[in-house]
Amino acid sequence: MAAVGDLQFEEFGNAAATAAENPGATTISIEGPGESPTHQAGLPRGSGGEEDDELLGNDDSDKTELLAGQKKSSPFWTFEYYQTFFDVDTYQVFDRIKGSLLPIPGKNFVRLYIRSNPDLYGPFWICATLVFAIAISGNLSNFLIHLGEKTYHYVPEFRKVYNSLALSTFTIIVNPRIFWKAVKQGQIAIGTYSKQNVQMSIAATIIYAYAWLVPLALWGFLMWRNSKVMNIVSYSFLEIVCVYGYSLFIYIPTAVLWIIPQKAVRWILVMIALSVSGSVLAMTFWPAVREDNRRIALATIVTIVLLHTLLSVGCLAYFFDAPEMDHLPTATAAPNQTVAAAKAS
Amino acid sequence: FAGLSDISISQDIPVEGEITIPMTSHIREFDSSTLNESVQNTIMRDLKAVGKKFMHVLYPRKSNTLLRDWDLWGPLILCVTLALMLQRSSVDSEKDGGPQFAEVFVIVWFGAVTITLNSKLLGGNISFFQSLCVLGYCILPLTVAMLVCRLVLLAEQGPINFMVRLFVVIVMFTWSIVASTAFLADSQPPNRKALAIYPVFLFYFVISWMILTFTPQ
Numbered sequence: 001m002a003a004v005g006d007l008q009f010e011e012f013g014n015a016a017a018t019a020a021e022n023p024g025a026t027t028i029s030i031e032g033p034g035e036s037p038t039h040q041a042g043l044p045r046g047s048g049g050e051e052d053d054e055l056l057g058n059d060d061s062d063k064t065e066l067l068a069g070q071k072k073s074s075p076f077w078t079f080e081y082y083q084t085f086f087d088v089d090t091y092q093v094f095d096r097i098k099g100s101l102l103p104i105p106g107k108n109f110v111r112l113y114i115r116s117n118p119d120l121y122g123p124f125w126i127c128a129t130l131v132f133a134i135a136i137s138g139n140l141s142n143f144l145i146h147l148g149e150k151t152y153h154y155v156p157e158f159r160k161v162y163n164s165l166a167l168s169t170f171t172i173i174v175n176p177r178i179f180w181k182a183v184k185q186g187q188i189a190i191g192t193y194s195k196q197n198v199q200m201s202i203a204a205t206i207i208y209a210y211a212w213l214v215p216l217a218l219w220g221f222l223m224w225r226n227s228k229v230m231n232i233v234s235y236s237f238l239e240i241v242c243v244y245g246y247s248l249f250i251y252i253p254t255a256v257l258w259i260i261p262q263k264a265v266r267w268i269l270v271m272i273a274l275s276v277s278g279s280v281l282a283m284t285f286w287p288a289v290r291e292d293n294r295r296i297a298l299a300t301i302v303t304i305v306l307l308h309t310l311l312s313v314g315c316l317a318y319f320f321d322a323p324e325m326d327h328l329p330t331a332t333a334a335p336n337q338t339v340a341a342a343k344a345s
Numbered sequence: 346f347a348g349l350s351d352i353s354i355s356q357d358i359p360v361e362g363e364i365t366i367p368m369t370s371h372i373r374e375f376d377s378s379t380l381n382e383s384v385q386n387t388i389m390r391d392l393k394a395v396g397k398k399f400m401h402v403l404y405p406r407k408s409n410t411l412l413r414d415w416d417l418w419g420p421l422i423l424c425v426t427l428a429l430m431l432q433r434s435s436v437d438s439e440k441d442g443g444p445q446f447a448e449v450f451v452i453v454w455f456g457a458v459t460i461t462l463n464s465k466l467l468g469g470n471i472s473f474f475q476s477l478c479v480l481g482y483c484i485l486p487l488t489v490a491m492l493v494c495r496l497v498l499l500a501e502q503g504p505i506n507f508m509v510r511l512f513v514v515i516v517m518f519t520w521s522i523v524a525s526t527a528f529l530a531d532s533q534p535p536n537r538k539a540l541a542i543y544p545v546f547l548f549y550f551v552i553s554w555m556i557l558t559f560t561p562q
Contacts, residue, residue: 139558
């Protein structure tokens with residue numbers, strides 16, 4: 001039996017030293033919760049976004065793949081699983097929005113800002129804000145354009161805003177058959193609305209569908225090409241959804257500024273918005289198709305930009321009346337002036 | 346321990362007594378105290394709770410009353426009042442561009458549920474119904490704005506009329522945001538407060554837009 005004096009705690013602090021002294025010994029090092037290297041990828045909380053830039057040069061695709069695999073460990077029916085998609089801080093969301101507004105050639109949005117922590121907060125709330133911004137600004141702009149006309153009865157067209165989210169989402173998810181029947185008959189299942197409002201619901205549904213289905217198609221396409229040609233860069237589905245969601249942010253101030261009923265101003269705004277968000281998308285996806293057949297790569301990029309153009313011009317032209325009747329003091333081109341003069345007399 | 350080994354219980358010490366349980370009539374009376382009270386007492390108690398929470402919303406201080414004893418009576422009353430006031434007098438629903446009763450209801454409750462889900466997903470430690478309760482009660486300033494707007498619209502319409510309504514709606518909108526932030530902000534992790542508050546801002550903005558563009562025809 002050991003004497004009392006022999007019962008002392010032995011220091012096992014340095015696992016490496018012990019391993020060096022005693023090659024046969026097994027060493028386990030237990031680190032504290034804050035020092036674990038398997039903690040979230042590159043997100044030292046509270047240290048700002050500068051540290052993210054330092055890691056830009058490293059090819060940490062292996063590490064990020066590993067960490068991405070470790071993150072989503074809860075089964076999909078638990079609440080924690082969905083919490084992993086909202087694991088962003090305020091400064092991260094702001095950084096991502098800034099990144100979508102200032103596309104720098106050579107810097108990849110996904111690598112720089114998302115870094116295998118894609119979130120659904122940004123895409124969802126940016127789409128919601130965009131839907132409301134377009135509907136409300138369209139409303140305001142039509143009101144201002146028709147301000148002088150006595151026959152124009154101001155109708156707030158609130159149903160556009162309401163229909164755009166609640167009805168279309170609910171009805172499509174709950175019973176798509178009823179939704180389609182209602183669309184054909186010019187009404188939605190719950191109440192009786194005019195054909196115009198049905199068209200509004202469809203238009204706003206398109207924004208959410210665009211934000212989900214186009215990334216799905218693109219992801220499928222990239223996976224298919226990946227199986228044929230070995231690409232270094234491959235994106236997960238959520239990362240693509242993230243890029244598309246954040247790239248729609250520029251359209252929010254564009255929609256608000258479209259209240260100005262001048263055609264030239266509107267075209268300039270749409271061009272700026274399209275070039276900014278199109279270049280973000282193009283620069284993100286170019287590295288993913290670069291290795292591929294030149295024609296396919298170009299076709300992919302062109303399709304991405306084309307779909308984006310269709311969405312933006314289509315939605316804006318649909319919700320906003322054309323400002324051909326200028327009752328405001330500032331007239332634009334000469335043909336508009338003659339039209340305005342004819343209407344005023 | 347050796348000394349205890351020879352203790353034994355002698356046979357001639359009687360072990361007897363009475364074991365009785367006191368009557369349970371006391372306990373039953375205690376349990377049914379709220380069931381047996383008059384209806385008036387129950388209603389007054391609930392009304393007082395609702396009224397106390399209204400006061401908390403009107404003078405927002407950082408307190409836990411709204412969160413601790415949540416109830417959904419207040420939000421229901423406010424929602425119904427708001428939806429009723431947003432009705433129009435015209436029967437013709439084709440030209441009617443304003444929201445119907447059901448639309449306001451769905452907007453308010455669907456919006457509140459979405460915001461609650463969002464704040465829970467971001468890691469807030471507030472329960473589902475507590476958050477619904479706070480968001481519902483903080484519609485009170487906007488309901489007051491709706492009342493004022495309806496009164497103002499009885500006067501003649503014009504730009505001054507619009508300016509007055511705009512001013513009232515903006516003031517009440519900021520009041521709602523301040524009140525709900527005072528209650529909700531503490532339940533969020535500190536580096537995500539803005540992310541959780543922004544949907545609240547959007548929600549009250551849409552309701553304010555409904556109120557501002559209301560024109561009775």
